[in-house]
Amino acid sequence: MKESTEFEPMDGETFEVRETSLREKLLDAQFDHAEIKTEALLILLNGPDGSGKGEVLIRLHEWLDSRTVSTLTYDINDTDESRRPGGWRYWRDLPRRGRIGIVLGSWYHEMILLRATGEIDRSTFLTALERSHRAEAMLAAEGVRVLKIWLDLSSDKASERFRNKRRGPGSARQPLVVEWSEINTKKERKRLIEAAHEVIESTGPGDTPWHSVPASDPRARDLEVGRLVLTALQSAAAVRTKRRGKPPAVPRRITRGPSALAALDLSQSIDRDTYKTRLHNAQAKLYRLTRKKAFAKRGLMLVFEGNDAAGKGGAIRRLRSALDPMQSEVYPIAAPSDSALARPYLWRFWRRIPDRGRIAIFDRSWYGRVLVERVEGFAARAEWLRAYQEINDFEHQLNGSGYIVQKFWLAIDQDEQLARFEAREQVPHKRFKITDDDWRNRRKWPLYAAAVEDMIVRTSTAAAPWTLVEANDKRFARVKVIETLIARLEAEL
Amino acid sequence: MKESTEFEPMDGETFEVRETSLREKLLDAQFDHAEIKTEALLILLNGPDGSGKGEVLIRLHEWLDSRTVSTLTYDINDTDESRRPGGWRYWRDLPRRGRIGIVLGSWYHEMILLRATGEIDRSTFLTALERSHRAEAMLAAEGVRVLKIWLDLSSDKASERFRNKRRGPGSARQPLVVEWSEINTKKERKRLIEAAHEVIESTGPGDTPWHSVPASDPRARDLEVGRLVLTALQSAAAVRTKRRGKPPAVPRRITRGPSALAALDLSQSIDRDTYKTRLHNAQAKLYRLTRKKAFAKRGLMLVFEGNDAAGKGGAIRRLRSALDPMQSEVYPIAAPSDSALARPYLWRFWRRIPDRGRIAIFDRSWYGRVLVERVEGFAARAEWLRAYQEINDFEHQLNGSGYIVQKFWLAIDQDEQLARFEAREQVPHKRFKITDDDWRNRRKWPLYAAAVEDMIVRTSTAAAPWTLVEANDKRFARVKVIETLIARLEAEL
Numbered sequence: 001m002k003e004s005t006e007f008e009p010m011d012g013e014t015f016e017v018r019e020t021s022l023r024e025k026l027l028d029a030q031f032d033h034a035e036i037k038t039e040a041l042l043i044l045l046n047g048p049d050g051s052g053k054g055e056v057l058i059r060l061h062e063w064l065d066s067r068t069v070s071t072l073t074y075d076i077n078d079t080d081e082s083r084r085p086g087g088w089r090y091w092r093d094l095p096r097r098g099r100i101g102i103v104l105g106s107w108y109h110e111m112i113l114l115r116a117t118g119e120i121d122r123s124t125f126l127t128a129l130e131r132s133h134r135a136e137a138m139l140a141a142e143g144v145r146v147l148k149i150w151l152d153l154s155s156d157k158a159s160e161r162f163r164n165k166r167r168g169p170g171s172a173r174q175p176l177v178v179e180w181s182e183i184n185t186k187k188e189r190k191r192l193i194e195a196a197h198e199v200i201e202s203t204g205p206g207d208t209p210w211h212s213v214p215a216s217d218p219r220a221r222d223l224e225v226g227r228l229v230l231t232a233l234q235s236a237a238a239v240r241t242k243r244r245g246k247p248p249a250v251p252r253r254i255t256r257g258p259s260a261l262a263a264l265d266l267s268q269s270i271d272r273d274t275y276k277t278r279l280h281n282a283q284a285k286l287y288r289l290t291r292k293k294a295f296a297k298r299g300l301m302l303v304f305e306g307n308d309a310a311g312k313g314g315a316i317r318r319l320r321s322a323l324d325p326m327q328s329e330v331y332p333i334a335a336p337s338d339s340a341l342a343r344p345y346l347w348r349f350w351r352r353i354p355d356r357g358r359i360a361i362f363d364r365s366w367y368g369r370v371l372v373e374r375v376e377g378f379a380a381r382a383e384w385l386r387a388y389q390e391i392n393d394f395e396h397q398l399n400g401s402g403y404i405v406q407k408f409w410l411a412i413d414q415d416e417q418l419a420r421f422e423a424r425e426q427v428p429h430k431r432f433k434i435t436d437d438d439w440r441n442r443r444k445w446p447l448y449a450a451a452v453e454d455m456i457v458r459t460s461t462a463a464a465p466w467t468l469v470e471a472n473d474k475r476f477a478r479v480k481v482i483e484t485l486i487a488r489l490e491a492e493l
Numbered sequence: 494m495k496e497s498t499e500f501e502p503m504d505g506e507t508f509e510v511r512e513t514s515l516r517e518k519l520l521d522a523q524f525d526h527a528e529i530k531t532e533a534l535l536i537l538l539n540g541p542d543g544s545g546k547g548e549v550l551i552r553l554h555e556w557l558d559s560r561t562v563s564t565l566t567y568d569i570n571d572t573d574e575s576r577r578p579g580g581w582r583y584w585r586d587l588p589r590r591g592r593i594g595i596v597l598g599s600w601y602h603e604m605i606l607l608r609a610t611g612e613i614d615r616s617t618f619l620t621a622l623e624r625s626h627r628a629e630a631m632l633a634a635e636g637v638r639v640l641k642i643w644l645d646l647s648s649d650k651a652s653e654r655f656r657n658k659r660r661g662p663g664s665a666r667q668p669l670v671v672e673w674s675e676i677n678t679k680k681e682r683k684r685l686i687e688a689a690h691e692v693i694e695s696t697g698p699g700d701t702p703w704h705s706v707p708a709s710d711p712r713a714r715d716l717e718v719g720r721l722v723l724t725a726l727q728s729a730a731a732v733r734t735k736r737r738g739k740p741p742a743v744p745r746r747i748t749r750g751p752s753a754l755a756a757l758d759l760s761q762s763i764d765r766d767t768y769k770t771r772l773h774n775a776q777a778k779l780y781r782l783t784r785k786k787a788f789a790k791r792g793l794m795l796v797f798e799g800n801d802a803a804g805k806g807g808a809i810r811r812l813r814s815a816l817d818p819m820q821s822e823v824y825p826i827a828a829p830s831d832s833a834l835a836r837p838y839l840w841r842f843w844r845r846i847p848d849r850g851r852i853a854i855f856d857r858s859w860y861g862r863v864l865v866e867r868v869e870g871f872a873a874r875a876e877w878l879r880a881y882q883e884i885n886d887f888e889h890q891l892n893g894s895g896y897i898v899q900k901f902w903l904a905i906d907q908d909e910q911l912a913r914f915e916a917r918e919q920v921p922h923k924r925f926k927i928t929d930d931d932w933r934n935r936r937k938w939p940l941y942a943a944a945v946e947d948m949i950v951r952t953s954t955a956a957a958p959w960t961l962v963e964a965n966d967k968r969f970a971r972v973k974v975i976e977t978l979i980a981r982l983e984a985e986l
Contacts, residue, residue, distance in 0.1 A: 028923070035923075060818075065806070152756050325553075325564045326564050
């Protein structure tokens, strides 16, 4: 039975001639890509079992220089992975600029599978699809080119080839990629292809489109995949490197509405005795909450941001001393390392998502992009503008997989900051030293204030609310932080 | 019943005075340590259950600035860890210079436990001890200061305190560290302390000595631990940073004996037809071997070193195309990154140990230290001199936990290299370009030759042999590599 889309299979000689030429070009393009390092390339290799994912994979490894290629395969039963949000494994293994990752069993696997088995309805399916598109738009903007390939074969033909191969002696050097072991009936196989086709057709040409590669003729299939990879590598190498942003001269909010910071009553304070009692009680209560059984199935990510000298360190110390040190970790966030710069902005934060039942405390955080990077021009305007949505998506995913995200902005006024700076200059301890940078930041107070206001408006979500903490009085701030967290945990657990 | 070593417990006021002073000093010392970044500090916190490991841990987290402190605890049932060599988890979590790691359940845990339960005899125990000492000597030389603390308490007293605490209401904020749950009888508890004392007394003062801290009085215990940490931080910050080595001017072997390289018959070659057949057969055979059940319980680490232009890349490609791409990974090893430089030399190779049943191919390797780093002076003489032993230990550990380590040196002569350099300069492809570095290395041929001879003598072990591959004829080299590996696998599986 011949399909209408099928032509005469390609003969060996034609293949060899074309292969030789393609291969040279591929190696050259890969070399440029690895040298210029403007983008990473992720190749998603998808298709029904029997369409030749394993064969194509081997072919690509034969053609490409293996030193900058990794294969990313995932065992859905891996506990380390399954305890974290769905995207975690891909973030963990994300290749850096100049490298190539070939993904078997991509983030489309689950939605296609569940749709084929009928476990999710159409609207859930479309929501998942929409989320993937958003993630890919972010990757594209952040220097990861995604090449999405579907090896197209009718369900009958695919399962026939799959059965033959499993039996055949030729399988000696052809590792079988069994991706859809849960698909057993003819009806499910058909629905799998249908769901896949819906996925394939869902992205407009403006996004990263799917490439449907006819898979009935293995030689033509491999050459077509190779050609797609070549084009992707060449386009990636042709991308201009990002320019640094221009720091804004005048503070300008991008959101409207009243000032959240101005509404704060910074005069609030607590006397020493009340402080001692409330802090002690709150610490004990917090500890008990984090030892609850319900907590062990969740995870907690705490964000601390604030003006310089607002007392983040002190608040974190009071908070942390209420926690089991074996259960919690503090991450001070400084300028990104080289390997972080070679990947999308959120990469280093994805890598710090704690295991279930554990607590990660961020002393400064992923909000750096819309604060210091915006104000100092370390990020281009387009970068920090889209960061709000990226951050919301990130926190939404955390929330969706059971993590509790709580964010604190510690606010002091300019007078209080000046007093603290001056007091610190009197202290002999080097560790309190005020640097030139601190004074420079202080002169940019209005710029930072505008950035903070925008951040609060754009990223206060039900899933991950901001708590503004009046911090002119350190005792008040420390108690408010812990008591706010307690209320949140009580509501969540 | 009072022990003879016990004094009056410290009163609260005395403690507070001393604590305040100690804490200031600790924070200052920690700040310097974090700024100067000469060493990492690993604090091993050991003792019988009930001696207060959890309390001391909390105390240290209270006293120190949590931003540069991590707690390293290990679940012995973690599959990801238990599939790899014993030291892997510590290498994975090793703090970088300027940071502090507090280890609960250190590498001494297992040997003490097995000795207490009588599962290992004295000589096995001593061998394990000796291995730890060697590892620590390496860490010390490579910028990791290890502070070993044993909280000393008689077995009766410890188990009494442990029982009380487990029951008591005061445990609300005192996480219990249960390290020795396998120890149940009084006899075992006693043997545990005996084994521990043998460990404690086994290191001479020249090494990193153990500190036995009396644990019966919690306040005095905590202050003493704090004092030890303070001294360690201060000493670490006082260490001078390493100077770069001086590149040798004259080739000088450090080993004696005939030249292994001179003994090679580089004229060996294979004609094209024989090559095709033998390569094809060897590839098929290799594939089958790596699919064997016995292989799934092992792991394979392949090292490729060789003269510039000796054909490592081509040999690796022929080898890899015989393997399942999902099962194998190629690691090109270039100059170390910043985060690798902040840790002991072998760190980045430990992190690349493959999971069971998998294959890691190193295109250049940990031998860089005794080759390029020796010749170019990137490593000091003392560093590359001790690297031979460190490398042997590393490979010995790999071998001991079931990994197969196979190393290839691809040798060509100077004429062949010149011919290949010149041929490459004719090729239009940028990826074959010969750089100034290549020509410079070529002029240092005798220096590299001496380094290679030493490397072969010093690191050819039964566990991890070197195979010298005559590579003037590329076909001969490629076949020899795969056939050698086949022979090795057949012997091992």
